[in-house]
Amino acid sequence: MTALGELTRPWQAMSYGFLDPSAKREMRRAMLKAVAVPGCQIPYASREVPMARGWGTGGLQVTLTLVNPGSVVKVIDQGADDSVNAVSIRQFVQKVAGARGTWDTQEATILQSRHRIPEEKLREDQILVLQVPNPEPLRPVQPNMSLARQMHADADYGRLWLVLYEQVVRSGRIMQGASYPALVNGRHVMTPSPIPRWDLPKLDMARHLTLLSAGREKRIFAVPPFTRVQPLAFDDIPFRVEDHASLVCHRSGVAGFFMNEIPQPDGSARHELSDSHFGIKAIRRSEGEAVEIGETWYRNGAVT
Structure with missing residues (x-):
């Protein structure tokens, strides 16, 4: 006959990955x-x-x-x-x-x-x-x-x-x-x-x-x-993404990707890559490091 204690696991303070x-x-x-x-x-x-x-x-x-x-x-x-x-x-x-x-x-x-x-x-x-x-x-x-x-x-x-x-x-x-x-x-x-x-x-x-x-x-x-994921749009008014193709990141010099707008004290604005680590890798590559940058969804502001 199997004892009840043999059917249970030892008490643990927390399950793996927190969730039970x-x-x-x-x-x-x-x-x-x-x-x-x-x-x-x-x-x-x-x-x-x-x-x-x-x-x-x-x-x-x-x-x-x-x-x-x-x-x-x-x-x-x-x-x-x-x-x-x-x-x-x-x-x-x-x-x-x-x-x-x-x-x-x-x-x-x-x-x-x-x-x-x-x-x-x-x-x-x-x-x-x-x-x-x-x-x-x-x-x-x-x-x-x-x-x-x-x-x-x-x-x-x-x-x-x-x-x-x-x-x-x-x-x-x-x-x-x-x-x-x-x-x-x-x-x-x-x-x-x-x-x-x-x-x-x-x-x-x-x-x-x-x-x-x-x-x-x-x-x-x-x-x-x-x-298939199709944005709701009319035939004569096609779906459009944000117009960030011409914006240049002031840190990395990369253009054609989604940017954050950073207001400046003089009323102007700078732009910075929203994907922060993508910008970091671009900076490191420009400094001569051998950094692998994967294929991107966009090129020059247009979906590839």
């Missing part, structure tokens, strides 16, 4: 459903993690579920690897999982991001985790979430088209900036995190898996590799 096995199993089931139905929001029981809701808890739970001791984790906040939020999340994942942290997009196997997708293209063996504050694209036009779910089931996105049409009528162009709605796999409309329009084409037919998670709203959705 039950939470990870649920997250994995939700991820599989999200991959099977691209763009569809899958509910999950968002667990408590040692950071405030709204600061990336959804993305952190996905990363903690995927990470293993051999993982290399990159975390960015609006393109920067050295911001407080990015450093805190990266160090936490390293501490609870024994994974290695990095700033280099080419080295990372898991990339968790808030507001940006790196400028260097991601490979098949990399996973992009995007933090999403509001996963529901229909919220501005239908605040009742029960009715919004029904609209998704019916593929009833007429009100979103009406919002874009009203912007064209009033302003002469579509004013939607971050979180631009996009049709995934010809079926579900999603809001792709608060990434700028510049980053939205990077999801279309990409080689990597993208997981988008909202911890506060308890929803996860995905864009599998080689999946």
